[in-house]
Amino acid sequence: MIDFPLARLQPLPAAVYAALGLKSGGSPSPRSAALLQRALELFRENSEPRGICEPVAAGEFAGIYAGRGQNAPDTPLTGIFQRAASLHLFAFTLGARISHAIGLLFEHDDFALGAVLDAVASVGADNAGRIAAEWAERQVAAENSAAADRAFLYSPGYCGWHISGQEKLFASLRPERIGISLNTSFLMNPLKSISGVLVTGTAAIHRFSTVYPFCDQCKSPACRERATARPA
Numbered sequence: 001m002i003d004f005p006l007a008r009l010q011p012l013p014a015a016v017y018a019a020l021g022l023k024s025g026g027s028p029s030p031r032s033a034a035l036l037q038r039a040l041e042l043f044r045e046n047s048e049p050r051g052i053c054e055p056v057a058a059g060e061f062a063g064i065y066a067g068r069g070q071n072a073p074d075t076p077l078t079g080i081f082q083r084a085a086s087l088h089l090f091a092f093t094l095g096a097r098i099s100h101a102i103g104l105l106f107e108h109d110d111f112a113l114g115a116v117l118d119a120v121a122s123v124g125a126d127n128a129g130r131i132a133a134e135w136a137e138r139q140v141a142a143e144n145s146a147a148a149d150r151a152f153l154y155s156p157g158y159c160g161w162h163i164s165g166q167e168k169l170f171a172s173l174r175p176e177r178i179g180i181s182l183n184t185s186f187l188m189n190p191l192k193s194i195s196g197v198l199v200t201g202t203a204a205i206h207r208f209s210t211v212y213p214f215c216d217q218c219k220s221p222a223c224r225e226r227a228t229a230r231p232a
Ligand code: SF4
Pocket: 076, 158, 159, 160, 212, 214, 215, 218, 219, 220, 221, 222, 223, 224
């Protein structure tokens, strides 16, 4: 079981400001700082973190990844997962209560606090992926003390993995057990949830220089950060 303590899920101010599109380097106004403090309080009061993670063999994952056959013709994950030391299917949710709290703020025209809480919750959910990746790295290191492997989460809807890939991922992992369901567009409910496959392997397998056609629309080139993050 992976533990998701709120203290580790709670985002740093800089990450929230970046998610809101505010320039880094400048100091936030007193009003922005007060909004963030209130949003962090609401985050702590309304988050109900739950996650599941299960190992999956490369052969089985190949079938899950193929999904409905709608992936891009060439994707980074195709070349990466086959070289991994381990693969884990993963899903995490902050629960329904925080989405309800965000919705209430917008309903009551408190758009500023609603937007900040929405950003706090999104970054908080993403932090769960990092906590899970560190857990996966420890699993591999426990089996091979010489290993200095890195784990990253790859998700349907990103990097050429079609969003309809959620269907087979959910059929195998069954995140319904922790209260996550899929709608007909393959979006998760509760909204502040993440899913995908944790790929653990040498840092080198996560690096690639290829630029894919779908990269043109990419707003968060996580692959670039992966090339430098958490050096071994
Ligand atoms: S640039 Fe974006 S879409 Fe392209 S591989 Fe990197 S993270 Fe994926």
